[in-house]
Amino acid sequence: MTGDLDDLDYLDGNAAAGPLSEFFAIDVVSARGRCAHCGRTDALATARVYPNSHGLLLRCPGCTEILLRLVDAGDRVCLDLQGLSFVELRRH
Amino acid sequence: MKTGWNVAEVIEVTQETRTARTLRLRLPGLAGHRAGQHVDVRLSAPDGYTAVRSYSVASASPGDELDLTVEELADGEVSPYLVRQVAVGDQLEVRGPVGGWFVWDPADPSPVQLIAGGSGVVPLMAMLRAHTAAAGSASPGGAAPFRLLYSVRGPDAVYYGAELDDLARLPLVDVTVVYTREAPAGSNEPPRRLDAATLVRSTLPAADNPAVFVCGATAFVETVADWLVQAGHSPARIKTERYGGTGTRP
Amino acid sequence: MGIVSPGFFGRPRRDDPGLPPGQYLTEGFPVLSAGPTPRIDPDEWEFTITTETGQVHRWSWTEFLALKQDDVSTDIHCVTSWSKLGTSWRGVSLDTLFESVESDCEFTMAHSYGGYTTNVPLDDLLGGKAWIAHEFDGEALEPAHGGPARLLVPHLYFWKSAKWVRGLEMLRQDEPGFWESNGYHMYGDPWREERYW
Numbered sequence A: 001m002t003g004d005l006d007d008l009d010y011l012d013g014n015a016a017a018g019p020l021s022e023f024f025a026i027d028v029v030s031a032r033g034r035c036a037h038c039g040r041t042d043a044l045a046t047a048r049v050y051p052n053s054h055g056l057l058l059r060c061p062g063c064t065e066i067l068l069r070l071v072d073a074g075d076r077v078c079l080d081l082q083g084l085s086f087v088e089l090r091r092h
Numbered sequence B: 001m002k003t004g005w006n007v008a009e010v011i012e013v014t015q016e017t018r019t020a021r022t023l024r025l026r027l028p029g030l031a032g033h034r035a036g037q038h039v040d041v042r043l044s045a046p047d048g049y050t051a052v053r054s055y056s057v058a059s060a061s062p063g064d065e066l067d068l069t070v071e072e073l074a075d076g077e078v079s080p081y082l083v084r085q086v087a088v089g090d091q092l093e094v095r096g097p098v099g100g101w102f103v104w105d106p107a108d109p110s111p112v113q114l115i116a117g118g119s120g121v122v123p124l125m126a127m128l129r130a131h132t133a134a135a136g137s138a139s140p141g142g143a144a145p146f147r148l149l150y151s152v153r154g155p156d157a158v159y160y161g162a163e164l165d166d167l168a169r170l171p172l173v174d175v176t177v178v179y180t181r182e183a184p185a186g187s188n189e190p191p192r193r194l195d196a197a198t199l200v201r202s203t204l205p206a207a208d209n210p211a212v213f214v215c216g217a218t219a220f221v222e223t224v225a226d227w228l229v230q231a232g233h234s235p236a237r238i239k240t241e242r243y244g245g246t247g248t249r250p
Numbered sequence C: 001m002g003i004v005s006p007g008f009f010g011r012p013r014r015d016d017p018g019l020p021p022g023q024y025l026t027e028g029f030p031v032l033s034a035g036p037t038p039r040i041d042p043d044e045w046e047f048t049i050t051t052e053t054g055q056v057h058r059w060s061w062t063e064f065l066a067l068k069q070d071d072v073s074t075d076i077h078c079v080t081s082w083s084k085l086g087t088s089w090r091g092v093s094l095d096t097l098f099e100s101v102e103s104d105c106e107f108t109m110a111h112s113y114g115g116y117t118t119n120v121p122l123d124d125l126l127g128g129k130a131w132i133a134h135e136f137d138g139e140a141l142e143p144a145h146g147g148p149a150r151l152l153v154p155h156l157y158f159w160k161s162a163k164w165v166r167g168l169e170m171l172r173q174d175e176p177g178f179w180e181s182n183g184y185h186m187y188g189d190p191w192r193e194e195r196y197w
């Protein structure tokens, strides 16, 4: 294991399913997304969630760059998807 | 799936251990959920302050009821409220059930290995319950072997004890409990932390290519997932659910 | 707003004249983790101020420590609702760092190791209101709290006090930083509860 304990202070992408469900009609954490920085493409559930920040951050497990960030401002929710260059949904 | 925030009613509370309680909620309009999913619970103070936390669903029933089991963290903001204060008839705001990744699919015939640290047993219990239900139907997953490795402080910290004993008697189910601080009375095995060798000995071999679900405090999940990969499991077969809390390794 | 949870009050909040509205008091020092903690070797550390003409003022760790040091006692207020009163810091005042800097700009963007940015008007950095701090409570600032050095602008919400700060860029016009571009207030005065846009 590398790094300090505070570097372990993240959850699985799955934990972002609730906040993201307000934006997407399907379960987007099961969708595959491509990191705009390094190109890694995998289910968003395999990314790292930092929930204790000023907002929710989803980071690429490959390069640690930010895939998306979400800020809940009470009467509004803001979602920035700059770090995702592609998303693929599976129809069931 | 129900979207946005909805109001659920607490219809039953059960003391699970000295520090954990199971809340049964009714969420009108809900038509079942997938085993392994969680809900977000939102508490609101009179001055408008809100706190949101995630809780896995322990039950696997098809209707509009959900069981949550919450462990009280002494210095926590939300868990003491859910464990001590909430009463039958109270309303709670919930979002979900959500999460389509950390779920067991009854159509999947793969053998399944579940690994829980403490309260991480909650979504894995939903999978065991769904497996039992599937075994009585024609779903392929109902015929799959299911193993649970459950790491827990001591015998009085075990959730769903009697039900796990019953499940362990089923031909396809195997339950191993590792006691880390206090062994059961009369046991000749001393309490010990879970280690890589014990993990390998008490789980399905990598050669069986099982679907593996690991859940618990973040440090527990991190360590166990590393051990599994070292033991030859494909990272693509290991699904993890970190609960937070960086302090406790196995 | 949803239903009120009977008997739930969140972290105990009390009326303290030092507490801005909506804040609760904490004795600890919560770490808001937004990603892996950058580890910066002081030998590689530098702090820069870059003006609109492209001129770069640069301090190495040794040069920075040789500047006049201030001991600061102040209250800090995090937008996630905790406040900590009477914290003690040691660092270099931005007044000291700006002594040799020529610029007509009224705005700045703080840049950090790890990529974080936050915008602060120049007026809020000068006049004994802001520091580059490298000690907390008499000890070297821990990496988790922004060490080797962080910006300290205690009269604004603490997200403006950029951890792992590496430089300030002078701007003619105000521009949003990392959180300001996604929901957070451009200025962030805790006494006016300027949390979000």
Ligand SMILES: Cc1cc2nc3c(=O)[nH]c(=O)nc-3n(C[C@H](O)[C@H](O)[C@H](O)COP(=O)(O)OP(=O)(O)OC[C@H]3O[C@@H](n4cnc5c(N)ncnc54)[C@H](O)[C@@H]3O)c2cc1C
Binding pocket: A011, A014, A015, B038, B053, B054, B055, B056, B057, B069, B070, B071, B072, B073, B075, B076, B077, B078, B079, B080, B119, B122, B123, B216, B217, B241, B242, B243, B244, B245, B246, B247
């Ligand atoms: C997807 C998901 C599902 C979850 N399911 C369950 C569940 O079924 N049952 C359950 O009891 N919890 C579950 N959790 C954890 C739960 O969401 C809360 O984190 C937990 O109840 C603590 O909240 P709190 O407000 O009481 O503590 P906080 O006020 O948030 O934290 C208090 C202190 O405890 C530490 N801490 C936070 N979380 C943990 C933890 N999990 N273990 C150890 N220390 C911790 C914090 O670092 C802090 O120091 C789940 C988390 C996730 C992400």
Ligand SMILES: [Zn+2]
Binding pocket: A035, A036, A037, A038, A039, A040, A060, A061, A062, A063, A064, A065
């Ligand atoms: Zn990447």
